[in-house]
Amino acid sequence: MTHLVELLNMEILDQQDGYIKMGMPVSDKVKQPFGYLHGGATMALGETACSIGSTHLVDTQKEIPVGLEMNANHIRSVKEGMVYATAQIVHQGRLTHVWDIRISDEKDQLITIMRGTIAIKKVKS
Numbered sequence: 001m002t003h004l005v006e007l008l009n010m011e012i013l014d015q016q017d018g019y020i021k022m023g024m025p026v027s028d029k030v031k032q033p034f035g036y037l038h039g040g041a042t043m044a045l046g047e048t049a050c051s052i053g054s055t056h057l058v059d060t061q062k063e064i065p066v067g068l069e070m071n072a073n074h075i076r077s078v079k080e081g082m083v084y085a086t087a088q089i090v091h092q093g094r095l096t097h098v099w100d101i102r103i104s105d106e107k108d109q110l111i112t113i114m115r116g117t118i119a120i121k122k123v124k125s
Helices: 039-055
Strands: 011-016 019-025 063-074 082-092 096-105 110-122
Touching: 011 039, 019 039, 039 063, 039 082, 039 096, 039 110
Parallel strands: none
Antiparallel strands: 011 019, 019 082, 063 110, 082 096, 096 110
């Protein structure tokens, strides 16, 4: 089975507790019909970053992180190259994690700023 991370060629570039950086190429797979990076693909990268980040903060035998709410402001458009999501946790609660996600291009120009809220769900036995 192919997951979204593989389908969109996302990769983890750096990770520590409460921090993750991921990259994604701006290929035809992630562009809208006018040739620009699709906002939904941008948000998928941001949500994936904070979801994976939360995965490393919980015991996945007992809990799993799932997206609860994502908010994005698209600042600039991009047509080619790579985009990078850098996510930092701002709240690590028992039931929710809140992340600040900044997506930039290869020139370190801000493309999108996001806030991601992740729910921490108990694994059913």
